[in-house]
Amino acid sequence: MNNLEYLEKYLPKNKLKKGLKQLEKGLPTQYIVGNVSFYGYIIKVNKNVLIPRFETEELVENTLKYINKYFKGNPTVLDIGTGSGCISIALKKENNNLDITATDISKKALKVAKNNAKLNNVDIRFINTNLYEGVNNKFDIIISNPPYISYDEKIMDIVYNNEPHLALFADNKGLYFYEEILKNIHKIINEKYLIAFEIGEKQANDIKNIINKYLPNSNIIVKKDMQNRDRMIFIHNFE
Numbered sequence: 001m002n003n004l005e006y007l008e009k010y011l012p013k014n015k016l017k018k019g020l021k022q023l024e025k026g027l028p029t030q031y032i033v034g035n036v037s038f039y040g041y042i043i044k045v046n047k048n049v050l051i052p053r054f055e056t057e058e059l060v061e062n063t064l065k066y067i068n069k070y071f072k073g074n075p076t077v078l079d080i081g082t083g084s085g086c087i088s089i090a091l092k093k094e095n096n097n098l099d100i101t102a103t104d105i106s107k108k109a110l111k112v113a114k115n116n117a118k119l120n121n122v123d124i125r126f127i128n129t130n131l132y133e134g135v136n137n138k139f140d141i142i143i144s145n146p147p148y149i150s151y152d153e154k155i156m157d158i159v160y161n162n163e164p165h166l167a168l169f170a171d172n173k174g175l176y177f178y179e180e181i182l183k184n185i186h187k188i189i190n191e192k193y194l195i196a197f198e199i200g201e202k203q204a205n206d207i208k209n210i211i212n213k214y215l216p217n218s219n220i221i222v223k224k225d226m227q228n229r230d231r232m233i234f235i236h237n238f239e
């Protein structure tokens with residue numbers, strides 16, 4: 001479906017004219033329509049949150065497989081950098097036993113996430129903080145799609161010009177947040193843990209090195225997305 005068809009499909013007729021003008025100005029169709037389908041659930045989006053991506057649905061799908069196989073009862077989950085709330089909401093909709101906490105440094109993003117949780121009728125604890133600062137609980141599962149684009153990487157204009165840079169870019173060749181999250185992760189993970197990260201397609205080896213530094217005895221599994229790119233990494237200490 002091209003952009004025009006997308007708008008015709010998802011915008012009410014009386015908003016189409018305005019929508020087409022916004023499209024001409026270079027706004028992403030998802031912001032024009034104001035919502036996307038993520039894992040089959042409606043997630044509202046605006047310029048304060050990253051537009052949820054297909055790869056992230058794959059991160060959710062694989063994480064759910066691990067959770068359903070290896071965790072019983074009411075596993076606790078921490079979603080770091082929740083943005084629109086899409087990951088937490090999809091996880092909770094798919095597995096109502098999960099006890100989910102989600103953080104973001106952006107108050108404006110959290111407002112969107114809270115609204116999305118309400119619209120999807122799920123209960124998630126949202127915290128406005130830097131990564132997991134001040135979060136004193138321990139979790140069975142940590143999941144994150146952190147900003148991971150290097151500042152010198154050329155990205156599409158439509159992304160650069162519209163989506164929040166706070167959600168996109170990271171220092172140290174895009175690796176900054178993986179290291180920051182893993183540095184003190186031992187303080188917030190339970191004895192048996194699963195950590196799930198979305199990653200940039202060329203980052204797997206560098207991230208493996210960071211993991212080996214902070215969680216030397218863990219199992220590391222890199223998974224490819226549907227386009228055969230290394231886009232997810234799972235770290236756990238079972239099996």
Ligand SMILES: C[S@@+](CC[C@H](N)C(=O)[O-])C[C@H]1O[C@@H](n2cnc3c(N)ncnc32)[C@H](O)[C@@H]1O
Nearest residue numbers: 052081082083104105106130131145146147167
């Ligand atoms: C790549 S976006 C992911 C958003 C959403 N989880 C998704 O998958 O669509 C990264 C998110 O991390 C947040 N973020 C950036 N720096 C942060 C920090 N220091 N602490 C917490 N969240 C942060 C951004 O505001 C953004 O919402």
